[in-house]
Amino acid sequence: MPYLTAPEALADLLPDEPRFRSNQLEHWLYRTPVLDASLMTNLPGHIRERIGEALWPFSVEVDQTADGGKTRKWLFRTGDGASIETVLMGYPRRTTLCISSQAGCAMGCSFCATGQFGFERHLRAGEIVAQVAYAAASLRAAPITGVPPRVTNVVFMGMGEPLANPGGVFEAIRRMIDVMGISARAITVSTVGHVPGIYRLADTPWSVNLAVSLHAADDALRTRLVPLNERYDIGAVVEAASHYFAVKGRRISLEWALIAGTNDTEDQARKLAAIARGLAAHINVIALNPTPLSADRPPDAATIRSFMRTLRDEGANATLRDTRGQDIDAACGQLRIRSAASEQRERAQEADHATDEG
Ligand code: SF4
Structure with missing residues (x-):
């Protein structure tokens, strides 16, 4: 291998x-x-x-395209049955690859498809870096019109909490930077607030970008959405992010999945803006990509507009990101859910069949 x-x-x-x-x-x-x-x-x-x-350390179980061919999603399967999701998003000047760091995830975020499945295992460095190599090879074999023919950016925003797997993730980052020639500035590690992991990342030699998935601006709500908040509250996460910014000089980004009736209020927007101002951070807002296993939904367009307006009125830098690949379940963990659901269906059909025959 x-x-x-x-x-x-x-x-x-x-x-x-x-x-x-x-x-x-x-x-x-x-x-x-x-x-x-x-x-x-x-x-x-x-x-x-x-x-x-x-x-390859995996086989390709699902290979789908969406958005006129500009979004591509793979579900890989390792020899021991672990699933790995990887999503390629092509834009006019960049090709961003969203990779997984774990099969499943132990963090249990309430709105996330992967979190609802639980943890399988850490991915090894080679399994992480092979996702980048596979996407690069696919792009070379079949270039996408109007998109750079190589992987220009890598984000650890697929399945798993990357900082809970420092052994695999740090070695994968080393290979990407030192061997594949990807710039540290083009790599983003996204964490749901793994405080010790943020300090360890600050101690590495690489100045990669750090994205903190905040999703709530007070501890009561955040603990409900992101159970890890019970261990590392917003104050501790902000302090760690601020340390990272001081050590690396890379602007922090705060990620916010907007959920209807939950974290889409003016009060949350004001508190979020205050946190972002204190960190000199940029806020990325994305309307929640709904998952089949949760009742959470994205807000309507008027609520999203008003949330963004409040952030800007409060002096925060914020961008509303587009939701790519909804027709192929491109949100974290969704392809796997679909695959597991169809497996279940197939098993049920097989059982039916066996009963018919029996
Ligand atoms: S949002 Fe990220 S950290 Fe939370 S359960 Fe999903 S994969 Fe894990």
């Missing part, structure tokens, strides 16, 4: 080959990824065959 081997140890996979072969392999895995080892043209046939059998 080449991606499960650190780039520096690739020579171990080719013990009988000259050293330059592992450099060539590193090139094809990380710098110019290809979907199929047969395309690694300067490697001899016997090496391509050996690599080809286990090039």
